[in-house]
Amino acid sequence: MDKVIPVDEEYIYKGRVIISQTDVKGIITFANRKFYEVSGYALDELIGSSHSIMRHPNMPKAVFEKIWETISGGQIWTGIIKNLRKDGRYYWVDIEILPIHNENNELTGYISARKPASRKNVNETMALYKKMLATEQGDKNVNL
Secondary structure (H helix, E strand, O other): OOOOOOOOOEOOOOOOOEEEEEOOOOEEEEEOHHHHHHHOOOHHHHOOOEHHHHEOOOOOHHHHHHHHHHHHOOOOEEEEEEEEOOOOOEEEEEEEEEEEEOOOOOEEEEEEEEEEOOHHHHHHHHHHHHHHHHHHHOOOOOOO
8 A cells, every 4th residue: 555645634523433453463354334434445455454554653653652562461552543544634533442362361453442532632642742752753843
């Protein structure tokens, strides 16, 4: 897939929850209709792709490191994420990611549920992420 070029335009969605499931490496194995509607990708573009295709470049790397540390350790991660649509616009989600285990308690993948993030939570999270990005990039004038 071609690399998506971000544009500074927010896509705001309402309604149903976005659901996706991945294997242990983050490869998408299931996506509900709302996921592919909001992401702008067709279902066949999502299935078999890395979930990182949604990763907005303005997201701090430390957030994803913490997500992987948490979920690969068998814990639930909850937070606010800025995602990238196929058309380059972004959208904010309030997300919960849960590890999936088989009957032998072996980790087999992850399931996530996302809903639109509240404006209050987005504003608070943007301030935090801006500081994190500034630290990562060594620049105090980071735009989010």
